[in-house]
Amino acid sequence: MRLPNFRGLVAGEVPVVEEHEAMDNKAVEAGHSPVVDVTHPVDDNTEEFTPDAQGGVKKIEATTIVWTRNHLIAAYVMMWLVTFVDAMQQGTTGVFTPYVTSSFYQHSLTAYTTVMSSIIGGVLKLPLAKVLDIFGRPHGFAIMTGFLVVGLIMMAACNNVQTYAAAQIFYWIGYNGISYIISILIADTSHLKNRGFMYGYVSSPYIATVWITGPLADAYLSGPGWRWAFASFIFITLGVCLPLLGLFTWNYHKAKKAGIIQPVKINRTFKESCVYYAIEFDAGGLVLILAGLVFFLLPFSLYTYQGDGGLDGWNSPLCISFVIIGFLLLIGFGLYEKYLAPKTFIPYRLLLDRTVLGACILAATLFISFYIWNSYFFSFLQVVNGLDITRATYVQNIYSIGACFWSLIVGLAIRWSGRFKWLAVYFGVPINILGVGLMIHFRQPDVNIGYIVMCQIFIAFAGGTLVICEQIAAMAATDHQHIAVVLAIEGMFSSIGGAIGSSIAAAVWTGVFPEKLALYLPPETKDQAATIYSDIVTQLSYPKGTPTRHAIERAYGDAQRYMNIGATAILALGLVSVFMWRDIRVKDFKQTKGRVA
Incomplete structure (x- = not known):
């Protein structure tokens, strides 16, 4: 498949960038590299850069x-x-x-x-x-x-x-x-x-x-x-x-040599440079959001290690204190950005834009759903479906292969239609709900593996559609200046969603599987329930068709049913988030400059 046609340059459309290299003697003597700043283009008759871009x-x-x-x-x-x-x-x-x-x-x-x-x-x-x-x-x-x-x-x-x-x-x-x-x-x-x-x-x-x-x-x-x-x-x-x-780097220096990027001397002390970049980086806001996210996300992954055998879980002082501290820091980030930040990390209007917010909510929703149904999927394929490691890996990789392949088709569909919202509304979210919802019934003992493969194909095609559409939605709602920040925020929502999804999956597993296992095990192996629960090697040691293996498979099926119900239910929020998007026409949308694909 060949790349789309490339656009040539229009003669004379060459903007000028002033690159300010700090030649302050104090900074140089201190061993610090020159400060670089870039201002607006100076030639009003040329193609301008993105307004207010850094x-x-x-x-x-x-x-x-x-x-x-x-x-x-x-x-x-x-x-x-x-x-x-x-x-x-x-x-x-x-x-x-x-x-x-x-x-x-x-x-x-x-x-x-x-x-x-x-x-x-x-x-x-x-x-x-x-x-x-x-x-x-x-x-x-x-x-x-x-x-x-x-x-x-x-x-x-x-x-x-x-x-x-x-x-x-x-x-x-x-x-x-x-x-x-x-x-x-x-x-x-x-x-x-x-x-x-x-x-x-x-x-x-x-x-x-x-x-x-x-x-x-x-x-x-x-x-x-x-x-x-x-x-x-x-x-x-x-x-x-x-x-x-x-x-x-070569082409950057080529632009500099051509005069498009022009060095200009400025005077700024080392202390002034520190203050300047602290404001440019929104240092206060970054510290608050980074610390808040680390404190908030850690307990979702570490709670199973708290206490003897993870018995303390969410009741441990570490988890409780980390969640509270993280939540307060994230609230503090919002208040700081709103009222105190001299230069905000991301414009408040953009953070509250319904298309950007909808894309971020969809990213979190997809990761929550994925980690709920996928967390114990590999073990299920081995224990319940009886697949060896190689074949179980092939089934699990259907999502990666299918999503990457289908994203190419989705990209061509967006290029042809000039829009992206219809793909998410009429195909991505419904097919995703269908694929995950069908697993409620098909991820059970004695169900042919072909039905699970079918569900994975549905989810893969839906995932390939939604990941592309959500990124295009986030970028279409902003200008070139804020693309990096918007995609970083979207990645942050994905991380939060993954942590929540993993936590829900672990909670369902620990709450359902051992209880059902103890209920279904035959009398001769009931005393082995704790060992069977904690060790997949022990689970696989019982041959298929034996009463103990059948009990293990039934317990897996019950736990998987609840996981897939939760994974399906959360996708309703994904449908709401997609409806939040504006139906932006991207076919004639000019966001980048110069020679681009």
Whole structure:
């Protein structure tokens, strides 16, 4: 499938950006790099930049003005390669975690590290958005590549589980950051009408990597070992990230040399620079929202580890205090942004825009629903359907493969129709409700696996539709200046939704499965209920067709029924959120500048 046609430049439409390089002697003597600021274009007769845009946004707009058609095509090829390597790397290295921890005979930090790395990687998109907007896209991409490479180096060289745990945090910050920046670069370099297809194109590597990661991980484990796997990916990552970074940096300097970006000396002391950037980054608001999200989200993942065997749960002092502190900090963030912030993180009018708010609510709803029905799906496929690990992986990956494939078709449909809301209203949400709702009946013992595969296909096509539509909705409601922040806010809602969904799934599982298991087990194995409940290996040790295995399968079915009922019910909120959107026509919507796809 070829890329959409590229638009040429109109002769003479060359705006000018003033790049202010601080040459203050005090700052230089202190060892600090020059301060960079960007003002409005000075030529009123030229194509203007996005009004009130910050420096990073104007720099990328100047870059797209000077680069060639071949460079545009090369950028999309390189972004595809970065995504391919990241997807293959994430899937392969994830297999190694139990082998790494087993080699050190320590497991205590693994669960906490996974929780912290996922939360930190999610919420750091908020300050990263400001780095991209103020300093520039290449700066953020270089920083995130550095985090990922440092994480891989630490994993390759680790001699204890504590080092590996710290490496995971660095790795996930870099991995999530690179994925996020790629989405921003697509928004910078594509027309809004083509953006859905471009997102589908760049995510298409996941169609292939789900089949590669397992054999690749097995080859490393049976060959040179997991340390060499991490070491190999250090060089592979640099091999695909540095050319993309170099392409954007080269064209940035080309715009600077052409006079589109003009250095201007300004006088600003180091202290003045600190104050300036504290205001530009909305430091007070960022501290409040980051701390609030970390405190609020942690208990959703850690409550099962509180007390002996997780018996304290939500009643533990840690969970209660963290939720209260997080909730108060998030309220404080809203009040600070409304009444005290000298420069807000995101304009209040945009945060309350019904299309942006609806897109964020849909993102949270989809993640809540997904994590409710998917949390114990892999175990269900093995225990109830009797699939081995390989075949269970294939069924579970139907969502990734189907969603990535279908997103390409959705992108073309948006390009053809010029609208996106109809796809979500008439196809995405209804098909998603249908697929999840049917699992209430089909995810039960003695139901043919083909019906579950059918449900997964429905959900995959619906997910591929809704993820693209929600991102287009959020971006269509704003200008180029606020795209990075809007997508970061949408990612924040997704993180919250995932945490809530996982919490609900765990609550249903712990509340239903052990009770039903004790009820259904035959007398000869009732005393084994606690062991069976906590260990999938023990569950699989009873042959299919035996009374004990049948009891386990019935208990699974009961727990799954409640999970799927909850996952279906929450999707009603998704339908409401989609109706909130304005029916924006994106076909003739001009949001980006220069030569774009």
